Amino acid sequence: MTGSILFEAIAFLAGAIICVPLAKRLGLSAVLGYLLAGILIGPYVLGFVGEEGDEILHFAEFGVVMMLFLIGLEIDPARFWRMRKTVVGMGGLQVAGTMLLGYLLFSWLGYDWEVSVAIAMAVALSSTAIALQSLKEKGHFDTTYGSASFSILLFQDIIVILMLAVMPLLSPGGETVATENHAETLNLLENLPTWLRGLAIIGSVVLVVAGGRYLIVPTLRWVATWNMRELLTASALLIVLGISFLMELVGLSPALGAFLGGVVLANSEFRHELESTLEPFKELLLGLFFMAVGASVNFIVIAADPLGIGTIVVAVIVVKAIVLFGVAAAFGLKMDDRLLLTVGLAQIGEFAFVLLSFAFQLNILSQEQLDIMLVVTAVSMTMTPILGIINERLLLPNIATKEKEERPTDEFTATHKVILVGFGHFGSTVGRFLRAHGVEATILDYDSNRVDLLRRMGFEVYYGDATRIDLLESAGIAEADLLICTVGSPDTTLALVRKVRKHYPALEVMVRARNRYDATDLLNDGIENVYRETLDTSVKLASDALNKFGFRKYTLYRHAQQFVRLDEESLRRLAVQPRHEDEYVFRVREEIAQQESLLEADRRRKPFTEDTHWNSELRALLED
Amino acid sequence: MPKILLLFAHPRYEQSRTNHALLRGVGELAEVTFHDLYEAYPEFDIDVAYEKKLLLEHDVIVWHHPFYWYSCPPLLKQWIDVVLEFNWAYGPKGNALADKTCLQVITTGGGSEVYCSAGRNNYSINTFLRPFEQTARLCGMRYLPPYAVTGTHKLTDEELRQHADEYHRILISLRENASVADLKDCEFQDDIPPQLTIS
Numbered sequence: 001m002t003g004s005i006l007f008e009a010i011a012f013l014a015g016a017i018i019c020v021p022l023a024k025r026l027g028l029s030a031v032l033g034y035l036l037a038g039i040l041i042g043p044y045v046l047g048f049v050g051e052e053g054d055e056i057l058h059f060a061e062f063g064v065v066m067m068l069f070l071i072g073l074e075i076d077p078a079r080f081w082r083m084r085k086t087v088v089g090m091g092g093l094q095v096a097g098t099m100l101l102g103y104l105l106f107s108w109l110g111y112d113w114e115v116s117v118a119i120a121m122a123v124a125l126s127s128t129a130i131a132l133q134s135l136k137e138k139g140h141f142d143t144t145y146g147s148a149s150f151s152i153l154l155f156q157d158i159i160v161i162l163m164l165a166v167m168p169l170l171s172p173g174g175e176t177v178a179t180e181n182h183a184e185t186l187n188l189l190e191n192l193p194t195w196l197r198g199l200a201i202i203g204s205v206v207l208v209v210a211g212g213r214y215l216i217v218p219t220l221r222w223v224a225t226w227n228m229r230e231l232l233t234a235s236a237l238l239i240v241l242g243i244s245f246l247m248e249l250v251g252l253s254p255a256l257g258a259f260l261g262g263v264v265l266a267n268s269e270f271r272h273e274l275e276s277t278l279e280p281f282k283e284l285l286l287g288l289f290f291m292a293v294g295a296s297v298n299f300i301v302i303a304a305d306p307l308g309i310g311t312i313v314v315a316v317i318v319v320k321a322i323v324l325f326g327v328a329a330a331f332g333l334k335m336d337d338r339l340l341l342t343v344g345l346a347q348i349g350e351f352a353f354v355l356l357s358f359a360f361q362l363n364i365l366s367q368e369q370l371d372i373m374l375v376v377t378a379v380s381m382t383m384t385p386i387l388g389i390i391n392e393r394l395l396l397p398n399i400a401t402k403e404k405e406e407r408p409t410d411e412f413t414a415t416h417k418v419i420l421v422g423f424g425h426f427g428s429t430v431g432r433f434l435r436a437h438g439v440e441a442t443i444l445d446y447d448s449n450r451v452d453l454l455r456r457m458g459f460e461v462y463y464g465d466a467t468r469i470d471l472l473e474s475a476g477i478a479e480a481d482l483l484i485c486t487v488g489s490p491d492t493t494l495a496l497v498r499k500v501r502k503h504y505p506a507l508e509v510m511v512r513a514r515n516r517y518d519a520t521d522l523l524n525d526g527i528e529n530v531y532r533e534t535l536d537t538s539v540k541l542a543s544d545a546l547n548k549f550g551f552r553k554y555t556l557y558r559h560a561q562q563f564v565r566l567d568e569e570s571l572r573r574l575a576v577q578p579r580h581e582d583e584y585v586f587r588v589r590e591e592i593a594q595q596e597s598l599l600e601a602d603r604r605r606k607p608f609t610e611d612t613h614w615n616s617e618l619r620a621l622l623e624d
Numbered sequence: 625m626p627k628i629l630l631l632f633a634h635p636r637y638e639q640s641r642t643n644h645a646l647l648r649g650v651g652e653l654a655e656v657t658f659h660d661l662y663e664a665y666p667e668f669d670i671d672v673a674y675e676k677k678l679l680l681e682h683d684v685i686v687w688h689h690p691f692y693w694y695s696c697p698p699l700l701k702q703w704i705d706v707v708l709e710f711n712w713a714y715g716p717k718g719n720a721l722a723d724k725t726c727l728q729v730i731t732t733g734g735g736s737e738v739y740c741s742a743g744r745n746n747y748s749i750n751t752f753l754r755p756f757e758q759t760a761r762l763c764g765m766r767y768l769p770p771y772a773v774t775g776t777h778k779l780t781d782e783e784l785r786q787h788a789d790e791y792h793r794i795l796i797s798l799r800e801n802a803s804v805a806d807l808k809d810c811e812f813q814d815d816i817p818p819q820l821t822i823s
Contacts, residue, residue, distance in 0.1 A: 552638050553666035554699075 011048035015041045016287050031133055032385035034287050038294020039382075049295055057292040057353065061254075062244070063285025064129045064350065066278055068157070068255040069240050071132065071150070072262015073271050074141075080263050083151055090148060090327055091155020094345075097323035098124040105319055109312075111369070114170040118359040119373060121163045123316055127349035128153045128255065129289055130384050134344060145337035148328065149344055157256045160351050164251070164358060171362035197251070204250045208243055208257055212264030220270045224448035224463055236277045239265075253351075269451045272444070273464040275474040293350070297378040301371045312376050317383065320346045336396055343391040347380040417480045419444065421466040421496065423454060426512055426533060427486035431459065441484070442475050467495045469503055477504060485511040490518040497527055516571060523575035532571075539564055625655055626725075628799055629682035633661040633689040633700035640690065642731045642776040645784045646791050647688075653792070655799050657682065661699050668702055675707040680720060684798050685765065687756065688729040691772070694745070694752045704759060713763045722764035725798065727771065728756055729791065735775030749774075 015037035023033030041048040049056070075083075102120035107113065131149055132141075140146045216239055223231050240258055247257035265271060302309050321342045328338040353374065360370040420431050420441035427443070434441055443461040445451050454461045464471045466487070477483065483500060487493050493511055500509060510529040513519035522530045543556040630650065634643055637660070651658040659678065665671075679685065689696045711717040730749070738744040739752075749772050750757075760767035771794060773779075773787045 552636075552663060554635055554662040555638065557666040 008049050011041045012037075012288060012291055015048075015291060020287070029134055029137055029385045029388065030287075031130055031137070031290055032382075034290030035294040035382045035385070038291035039297055040294075041291070042295030042297065044297070044299035056288065057296060057350075060285050060289035060292050061350065062240070063282055063287070063289045065244050065254045065258045066240055066282040067129065067132060067286060069243075069258035069262040070275055070278055070282060072259040072264075073266050073275055075263055076266040077263055083147070083154075086148065086151040086331070087155050090331055091152045091159070093330065094152050094323055094327045095124045095156060095159055097326065098320055101319045101323060102316070105315055114364050115369060118167065118170055118355070118364045119369075121167075122352035122355040122359075122373065122377070123320065123348055125156045125160060125349040125351045125355070126153060126320070126345040127347050127381050127384070128157065129286060129350055130347060130381055131344050133286055133290075134385065134388065140340075143337070144333060145328075145341040145344075148331065148333060148337070149341050152324075152327075152341075152345060154259070156349070156351070157253055157259070160253055160355070161251070161256070163355060167355070167358055167364070168362055170359070170364050200250045201252060204246050204252065204257075205260065207246065208260050209264050212261055216261075216265065217268045217270070220268075221448050221452055224270075229465075232273060233277050236274050237281070239274075240278065269448075269455050269461055269463045272462045272471055272474040276464070276468060276470040279470060279474075289350075293378055293381055296374070297382065298371060298375050301375045302379075305372075309372065309375055309379070312372070313379050313383065316348060316376060317346045317380055317387075320348075339391055339395055343387050344384070346387065347384045348377040349381075352377045417476060417482075418442070419472065419475055419477060419480045419483045420486065421445075421484065422486040422488070422512075423450065423459070423461055424486065424488065426488070427484075428454075430484060430486055435459075442480075444471070444475060467492060467499060469499050472500070477507065480507060483507055483509050485509065487512070488514065490514060490521065493518075494521060494525065497522065497525060501526070519571055520575045523572060535564060535567060626683035626799055627681065628653075628656045628684040628686060628795060629678055630656060630658045630686045630688055630795075631661060631700070631703070632659065633687075633697050633703070635662055635697050635699070637662065640731070642773060642779065642784065642787075643688075643690070645788045646729075646731070646773065648788065650792070650795065653795060653799075656795060661703060662697075665699060668699060670699075670703055670706050672706055672709070675703065676709075676712065676720070679707070679724075682724070684725045684727065685721075686727045686729055686795075689731075691730040691732040691749070691752075696756070708759070708763060719764060724763075724765045725768060726760040726765040727768045727794070727798065728753060729771045729773075731773045731776050733776055735778065736772070739774070 016034060019037035019040065020030050020033035023036065024030060040046055043049065099117075099120045102123040103113075103116045106116035106119050111119065131153060135141045135146050135149060141150070220232070220235055223235050239261065243257045243261045244254035247254045265274065324342040324345050325338055328341045333341065356365060356370055356373050356377070359365045360367070365373070418434060418439060418441040420427055420434070420443045423431060423443050423445040424447075427445070431441055431443060440460060443454075443459060444464055444466045445454075445461055446463070446465055448463050451461045451463045462475060464475075466472060466485075469477075472483075477500070485493050485496055487496070490513070493513075497509060497511060500507060508529070509527055510531065511522055511527055513522055513530050513532050515532060515534050519530045519532050539560045543553075543560045546556055547553055632643075632647065634640060637643060647658070650656060657678065661670075687696070687700060689700050695701070708714065708721075709718070712720050730753075732739075732749070734745065736749075739747065739749045741747070745752075749770065753770050756770075757767045771791065773791075779787070
């Protein structure tokens with residue numbers, strides 16, 4: 001059945017389309033759906049995909065790389081720097097603790113010490129892909145346990161480099177068995193002396209950081225001037241692939257490199273654009289990755305010794321859970337955070353595949369030990385979503401709710417989140433006035449030169465097409481209190497407004513309208529806050545003109561307010577009418593006539609003269 | 625020679641015959657600065673720094689306004705509220721206006737006869753103006769008896785011209801400084817004391 005690439009692609013896509021919605025319908029996470037799809041189409045159930053699982057796994061790891069790039073984009077360097085203590089502290093404690101307990105466990109199970117150490121290293125690592133994807137799916141990334149989980153995972157990503165470096169020291173003979181797997185990783189530096197390798201590694205990290213700032217951003221700006229979406233998509237993919245290639249070249253983790261690249265670009269105006277461009281790729285590749293993990297669960301190995309495998313899986317998860325729970329407690333996390341963190345990270349991660357295969361090549365592990373550990377890894381990953389469900393449905397409601405933190409009362413300290421679309425002459429005035437009141441808007445604009453200029457002037461401006469809901473989402477529309485659209489084109493405004501109303505009907509929207517006709521369309525669309533750019537300014541000009549003829553400013557000011565109010569009212573009255581051309585024109589004339597008569601009546605009435613007679617006996621005498 | 629700052633607050637000046645008559649030519653008087661508050665600040669955004677600078681440059685402050693609802697129009701109240709700052713105009717360190725002279729000039733629709741215990745308004749104009757008097761006092765200013773033009777709608781052109789002359793004479797004598805003492809003797813300034821003439 002297998003063989004054709006096309007057929008395999010169909011199997012993967014169909015598996016995902018069937019299993020993921022099914023999992024979602026059952027209230028399970030999408031990750032579990034993918035894993036089940038992988039098992040289903042894998043060699044041991046339906047057999048749609050075969051031994052190529054490994055290759056697919058390798059390819060799909062780009063999903064993890066992209067995910068870390070995207071996570072990097074959300075963490076600007078300053079925040080990254082603030083995290084350093086948690087990363088080293090929690091991560092270090094977790095890795096050391098798990099390695100110690102893991103070593104004891106496997107020694108006790110009767111493995112040699114070298115084997116136990118190698119396996120303990122693999123066991124200490126958790127799955128970035130599964131843990132972070134679950135966090136993202138639940139929207140828990142910015143919670144206490146979310147950032148703690150991320151810190152630990154980040155440390156693991158860094159420490160894995162060291163693990164790969166010391167692994168050869170455990171090798172009994174040092175002689176390398178057939179390097180089928182290892183040869184794939186093109187490592188230029190293998191034959192260099194250690195100090196030179198170190199230098200190359202540092203050099204490449206510097207290259208990523210400097211390149212991000214001085215090469216990638218200018219290139220993106222240049223690409224953006226061509227106004228072709230697909231070029232930006234290509235650039236985004238090029239960045240991720242380029243960094244990955246460079247990292248593999250010097251033997252670093254591509255995921256770590258991508259994360260660094262992301263952090264460097266987090267402050268650039270292309271952040272949201274890159275996010276929304278790469279998001280679909282990441283999702284697809286991660287899905288593929290999870291399916292490949294599912295497909296790699298070797299049921300023959302399990303069938304040979306189900307009890308033994310089961311015991312190891314449970315033991316490993318328990319060991320990891322004990323350490324994670326202890327670390328979380330040591331760092332002062334609340335009970336429910338502790339449980340969520342523990343369950344989220346208690347699996348063996350995808351790095352284990354790499355570490356274990358490497359250990360096998362170095363003759364540390366036997367084929368049998370490798371097979372068992374690969375199965376244990378895959379099963380433990382598959383168990384994570386299931387354990388998560390048990391935790392959320394059974395443990396948390398009964399144990400943790402008592403410790404639930406009370407909501408902080410000073411909600412006012414929360415920032416006012418405003419998304420300002422368009423930063424031309426109109427939008428910049430809006431933005432400056434908001435800023436003068438300490439309200440910083442997230443600004444989106446589609447003119448890369450302007451974005452560049454404004455960023456240099458210290459505004460937080462991002463480049464992108466705001467009518468794309470995914471871009472608005474990466475700009476934080478879900479948490480926004482207000483969206484202000486100052487785009488000149490009525491078509492763009494209408495498209496944007498309709499999308500926003502469809503996806504976020506509760507979000508308050510304020511829009512600029514060029515004139516009476518645009519305003520009518522927007523009002524008809526149900527927008528309450530419509531601002532005509534041609535109204536207030538022209539009335540102001542007329543007032544100033546009249547002042548030059550001797551009309552009093554205060555009187556003109558009041559009349560102008562009255563005029564604007566009447567005009568707004570008439571516009572709103574008109575807007576509710578269905579817009580048949582003829583009828584509309586007729587009604588416009590009628591309204592203008594009405595406005596004229598109102599103003600005329602106002603002039604005749606002399607609404608203020610009454611007051612000048614205040615408290616006098618002769619009210620009618622004044623007319624002079 | 626003392627300088628006079630005439631702060632004029634009238635939201636509907638264009639419709640006031642009386643005030644047009646009173647103010648005709650006032651802007652041309654030497655040492656008198658005519659400051660039309662409603663024209664300067666139609667949107668009530670008073671430039672406090674500028675107002676303070678003006679106050680410091682003058683020795684006599686005139687509050688000239690129609691007497692609406694036993695008080696001043698809102699912009700003058702706003703002016704008092706925002707310009708007369710703590711520790712500038714009053715308070716332990718507030719002595720910027722100390723020893724300046726303050727004169728209030730009002731126009732009323734009702735005649736003087738309605739501003740007494742037997743009249744419709746029960747109290748005298750002086751009584752109604754107590755808050756202003758105390759405001760000036762708190763700032764260390766000499767508050768002169770107010771000058772009021774009453775029953776404005778019944779005034780004939782001739783009477784109105786006489787009032788305008790009186791008003792100008794008061795301003796000039798304030799400028800000449802010599803007659804402040806005389807003005808102080810007046811109890812209620814609907815009529816100007818006969819001894820006060822242009823020198």
